[in-house]
Amino acid sequence: MVDLxxxxxxxxxxxLSAGQLTLTEAAPAFVSSIQARQGKSSxxxxxxxxxxxxxxPEVGKVTAATDHRLLWFGTxxxxxxxxxxxxxxxxxxxxxxxxxxxxxxxxxxxxxxxEVLARHCPLDxxxxxxxxxxxxxxxxxxxxxxxxxxxxxxxxxxLQSLSRTAVHHLHQAMLxxxxxxxxx
Amino acid sequence: xxxxxxxCGSRDRREFQYLGAAVLMDRxxxxxxxxxxxxxxxxxxxxxxxxxELWLHEMGCRSWIVAERNMGTHEFASxxxxxxxxxxxx
Ligand SMILES: [Zn+2]
Numbered sequence: 001m002v003d004l005x006x007x008x009x010x011x012x013x014x015x016l017s018a019g020q021l022t023l024t025e026a027a028p029a030f031v032s033s034i035q036a037r038q039g040k041s042s043x044x045x046x047x048x049x050x051x052x053x054x055x056x057p058e059v060g061k062v063t064a065a066t067d068h069r070l071l072w073f074g075t076x077x078x079x080x081x082x083x084x085x086x087x088x089x090x091x092x093x094x095x096x097x098x099x100x101x102x103x104x105x106x107x108x109x110x111x112x113x114x115e116v117l118a119r120h121c122p123l124d125x126x127x128x129x130x131x132x133x134x135x136x137x138x139x140x141x142x143x144x145x146x147x148x149x150x151x152x153x154x155x156x157x158x159l160q161s162l163s164r165t166a167v168h169h170l171h172q173a174m175l176x177x178x179x180x181x182x183x184x
Numbered sequence: 185x186x187x188x189x190x191x192c193g194s195r196d197r198r199e200f201q202y203l204g205a206a207v208l209m210d211r212x213x214x215x216x217x218x219x220x221x222x223x224x225x226x227x228x229x230x231x232x233x234x235x236x237e238l239w240l241h242e243m244g245c246r247s248w249i250v251a252e253r254n255m256g257t258h259e260f261a262s263x264x265x266x267x268x269x270x271x272x273x274x
Contacts, residue, residue, distance in 0.1 A: 059191050074245045075191060075267060122196055136192065139199060139243040 009104035009160040013167045019178030021110035023170055026155065030068075031103050032085045035095040036076040044093035051086035062135050062148060071135045071148065079146070103146075104163035108170060109153035112177050117154055119173040123147060125154075141169045188263045191245040199243035205229070206236040206250050209270060232256050238266065 010025040017023070036044045045056040048070070057063045057072045064070075068082030085096050108116060114125040120141040124130060127149070135148040143166060146157040158166040185197040205228050212220040229235075232255060239249045248266035253259070 075247045075265060122199075137244045137246070138192075138195075144243050 009163045010106065010167065013164060014106065016167070016171050016174070018171070018174035019110075019112070019181055021108065021112055021116060021174045021178065023167065023174065024107050024109070026105040026107050028081050028105060029100075030080070030082060030084045031099045031105075032080045033073060033095075033097045033099050034070075034078045034080055034085060034090065035097070036078075037093055037095065040093040041076055044090065047086075047089050047093055051089050052080070052083060054080075057135075060134055060136055062133055071146065073137070073146075102159060103157045104160045104166070106156045106158075106166070106170070107150060107153060108156055108174075109150070111152075112181070113153035116170065116173045116177055117147070117156070119176070120169050121145070121147060140166060185258055187239060187241075187249070187251065187260060189241045189244055189247070189249060190263055190265045190268075191247055192241060195241070195244055199241060200249075201240040201242045203238040203240060203248075206238050206266075206269075208238060209250070209266065230255075234261065239263075 008025060008027045014023055014025040034044070034048075041056065048054050048056060052068065052070075053065045054068070054070045055063050057070055057078065060072055062069055062071050068080065071079040071081065073079040079099070087096060090096060114127075118125055121138055123136055123138045130136070130149055132149050132151070135146065137144065137146050139145065140147070140156065140158060143158050143162045145166070148155040148157075156166070156170070186194050187197055187200055188194050207224070207228070210224075212224050234252055235255045236250060236252050239251055241247050241249060249263050250266050250269045251263045252261040254261065
C-alpha cells in the first residue's frame, strides 16, 4: 500500500514576511457549509445553539465559540469553521457540505495589513467600517474570496486551486509596501 | 457603475453578472402552449427607461438580485433579493 503524504494547500508557499507583515497558513480542521432549508432558518438557529453553542450570524457577521466559528456565507447560508457539524441534528433543517478540501485559509497580520489587502480588494477595510465580528465575500484580485477581520489583520480564504495566485498577489503587495516604508 | 446588493451593500458592477430581463422568473406553466414559451424564451422589451432585470452577485454573496435600472441613465431605482421577490409573489 502506498503511503500518501497529505499536503496543506499552502505547503511550500507559506509563511512569508515583509517588513512588519506576515502571511501565514491557517489550516482549520473542518470547514462546512450549512444551507438552511427553505423556511427552516429559525429551527436551524435553535439546533445550532443546542449542538454547537452558536447563534446564527446576521448578514455579514461572524459568531464564535471557543474553538469554532460560524461565518455568514450568503442568503440563508453559513460556513462552520473549526468543528465538524453535528450532522443528524442539523441536517433536518439544512444541507451540509464538507468544504474542507475547497478553501485555503491565510492570515495577513501586522501594521499595514489593510494597505496590502486594499491593493487587491475593493472593500472598505477601515476598522470602523469592517472590524472584528464582520465578514465579507469579495474579490481578491480576480478571485472570489472571503475576508474576515482578525486581531492585527485579516483572515483571507480563497479556493485551494487559487492559493498560489493569491499568495503571489499578496506577497508582491507586501514587498511593495515594505519597500515604500523603508524609503521614508 | 455600482450596484446595491441587498446583502453586501454598494459594490462595483464588475462583481456582478448580468442575466437579462427579470421576466425569466415568470416561467409559463408546462401546458401554456408554444406561443407562451416562444415569448418567454425569445421576446424582450427594450425600453428607453425603467427595466426589471436579473443580476448575480458572483464575486460576493452569490445571490440573485432583481434590479430596476433605467436603461437610459443606468440609475438603479431598486434592488431586491430574487428569492424574496419570488416568495413574496406566492
Ligand atoms: Zn451580495
